[in-house]
Amino acid sequence: MEIHGLLKRRATAGGSIASLLASTGRPAAQAKSEFVAAAGTDLLVLEPNSPQFVGLTQGFNRRFNRRWLAPNCAVIFVPLTEQGAQVALAKAVGFGPGHVQVSGGGHCYEDFVFTEQTLALIDVSLLDEIGFDAQQGVYYAQSGGTNWDLYRRLHWHFGLTLPAGSCDSVGLGGHMCGGGNFGLIARPDRAL
Structure with a gap:
């Protein structure tokens, strides 16, 4: 390559x-x-x-x-x-x-x-793994991924989703720190 x-x-x-x-x-x-x-x-x-x-x-x-x-x-x-x-x-x-x-x-x-x-x-855009750590019993998402990566991988591999942002190109690194915290499946009373 x-x-x-x-x-x-x-x-x-x-x-x-x-x-x-x-x-x-x-x-x-x-x-x-x-x-x-x-x-x-x-x-x-x-x-x-x-x-x-x-x-x-x-x-x-x-x-x-x-x-x-x-x-x-x-x-x-x-x-x-x-x-x-x-x-x-x-x-x-x-x-x-x-x-x-x-x-x-x-x-x-x-x-x-x-x-x-x-x-x-x-x-950190290559650090974009999203998965499940069976030993720790937790799901994880690296900061180089995007909302689209998160939604797609959680749904396809685990049948799950999160009430994250609605824009697919938002980076997880900034999103998880508090940016873009309102999405289409977020509860209105918890939006802000």
């Missing part, structure tokens, strides 16, 4: 790396495994001289909302595994509080991630 080509297509198309892996036509786990094996690491580090860098420093909705940019960003970390995310966090700490932002697999219509203060960006 050609890694830099996928990253460049993501930057140009404005979608997540996860959606590009899905476009390979392979099962998600296989495509992700091949991507990690081809990279030979748990973490990709992109610097400003990378051709795909500039496109990844702009908000998800590139066609309609080009206001949000991170023009001072010096590095983008793309964790391929949870271990890679831990390494990215350790490396990003050196940029200081308020200068490290996390970009998930969904859209961002505000300047929460892409700002002039952003010096380092961690793109």
